[in-house]
Amino acid sequence: MNATVPCIEFEDVVAGYRDFMILNNLSFQVRTGSITLLIGPNGAGKSTVLKTLFGLLKPRQGRVRLNGQDISGSTQKSLLAQGIAFVPQGRNLFGQLSVYENLELGGITLGMKTTHERIPEVLEFFPRVKERIHSRAASLSGGEQKQLEIGRALLLRPKVLLIDEPSIGLSPIVVKDVFKLLRKLADQGTTVLMVEQNVKSALACSDDAIALESGRLVLHRPACEILADPTMERLFLGGAHAANAAAA
Ligand SMILES: Nc1ncnc2c1ncn2[C@@H]1O[C@H](COP(=O)(O)OP(=O)(O)OP(=O)(O)O)[C@@H](O)[C@H]1O
Numbered sequence: 016m017n018a019t020v021p022c023i024e025f026e027d028v029v030a031g032y033r034d035f036m037i038l039n040n041l042s043f044q045v046r047t048g049s050i051t052l053l054i055g056p057n058g059a060g061k062s063t064v065l066k067t068l069f070g071l072l073k074p075r076q077g078r079v080r081l082n083g084q085d086i087s088g089s090t091q092k093s094l095l096a097q098g099i100a101f102v103p104q105g106r107n108l109f110g111q112l113s114v115y116e117n118l119e120l121g122g123i124t125l126g127m128k129t130t131h132e133r134i135p136e137v138l139e140f141f142p143r144v145k146e147r148i149h150s151r152a153a154s155l156s157g158g159e160q161k162q163l164e165i166g167r168a169l170l171l172r173p174k175v176l177l178i179d180e181p182s183i184g185l186s187p188i189v190v191k192d193v194f195k196l197l198r199k200l201a202d203q204g205t206t207v208l209m210v211e212q213n214v215k216s217a218l219a220c221s222d223d224a225i226a227l228e229s230g231r232l233v234l235h236r237p238a239c240e241i242l243a244d245p246t247m248e249r250l251f252l253g254g255a256h257a258a259n260a261a262a263a
């Protein structure tokens with residue numbers, strides 16, 4: 016693959032819901048095999064970026080490209096076939112079905128033989144989910160359900176993983192494991208675009224960060240620079256200054 020072609024590219028994308036535009040001429044690029052963290056206040060449009068990439072929203076203007084190919088308006092089936100997997104914000108399981116059945120459904124585009132071969136390998140990442148393999152998904156704890164959702168996406172061995180607030184409901188140790196797993200996947204070539212409010216630890220495992228405000232890009236910098244910059248700490252991480260300001 017041509018190293019100069021970005022894995023993901025938004026070019027002047029305008030997208031939104033009905034007549035209300037959320038992304039306003041948004042342009043950015045994401046390198047293959049990198050983790051890019053999307054940050055910004057509630058309602059900034061972070062989830063909307065992921066939904067637009069996964070074909071849940073069609074850009075009204077501009078282009079979304081995957082490895083140089085225009086995918087604006089592609090169906091989810093075609094995007095899945097191109098190796099994009101999406102773990103949305105919130106709960107997204109079939110609660111009445113078992114853990115195993117949820118995983119089987121995740122592999123529906125792979126065929127049952129491949130799915131059954133891959134399920135054990137995915138479960139190795141999530142031992143607690145493995146123990147509950149025959150339980151109803153709804154009976155898992157919130158954090159276990161999130162791990163199952165991540166596992167379900169990994170079944171596809173995605174080339175691009177879109178993941179929206181994975182840490183919600185996970186205990187700190189599991190969050191650390193999930194970030195470590197994302198890092199390992201990225202180091203093996205998977206491109207990860209992640210939304211995460213747990214900014215400091217997410218930055219530590221990311222290569223780049225993009226900050227959005229009202230659907231516009233306000234910053235795109237290496238994650239290590241943001242972590243090292245006290246101004247950034249005040250703006251995005253709620254450092255001591257922000258705490259003092261809030262107290263005042
Ligand atoms: N289905 C929808 N219909 C109408 N408006 C929507 C819909 N989904 C999101 N919005 C609006 O779009 C804006 C951006 O939402 P989005 O979910 O992208 O924000 P976000 O940055 O992910 O926020 P959060 O940190 O709270 O998850 C918000 O004002 C939201 O109310």
Ligand SMILES: [Mg+2]
Nearest residue numbers: 061062104210
């Ligand atoms: Mg969101």
